[in-house]
């Protein structure tokens with residue numbers, strides 16, 4: 632299993648959100664080793680399929696962010712299909728519930744010591760309290776993140792995806808054990824786009840994030856390599 636990062640250089644996950652594998656590989660080349668982990672998300676996975684996973688795992692550990700959310704039997708089958716391809720981390724929606732998460736964990740365990748880290752996505756970083764209300768969730772994001780986090784970890788998730796705004800609260804409530812992976816990261820002055828719960832890379836790591844996920848602030852930069860290196864250089868040690 633991928634080790635928890637100990638130094639700033641290990642904390643950056645770059646999101647390669649493009650529909651083309653050649654572009655994703657070129658981005659990875661331009662960033663060199665600045666991101667320790669490459670994120671393969673829904674856009675590239677839907678466009679290029681498992682070949683994208685194979686090509687990226689040949690270069691670096693891959694965070695496969697496919698946010699599985701289905702009945703337990705189907706999610707277990709998806710995990711069994713993915714494991715031989717060697718993703719370092721795989722996401723599933725905490726909202727799928729404890730039986731789905733437990734089935735995913737059981738399926739992953741069969742891959743042995745090289746099994747992927749299973750991360751439960753709590754409340755998407757694009758959602759604020761008003762959006763949560765629209766989907767029928769009372770209370771703010773923090774309450775819902777904590778409720779889903781406790782359930783997901785008890786069911787077998789290794790860690791959580793949350794926004795930087797919940798990291799300190801989760802560390803207080805749950806301790807140092809759960810891995811916390813944090814998207815919605817925006818270096819000071821950059822465009823939030825569709826993200827609602829944002830923070831800078833430095834704020835996220837200072838609060839206790841293990842990994843930060845950064846997409847457009849790197850991929851849309853004129854020099855993605857320089858953007859990635861600047862983010863790592865600014866992280867607290």
Ligand SMILES: O=c1ccn([C@@H]2O[C@H](COP(=O)(O)O)[C@@H](O)[C@H]2O)c(=O)[nH]1
Nearest residue numbers: 646672754755756814815844845846847
């Ligand atoms: O709650 C979540 C879960 C996953 N993501 C993913 O992270 C990246 C963020 O990209 P940016 O361009 O830096 O906004 C993207 O691939 C999302 O699918 C998230 O943003 N929030």
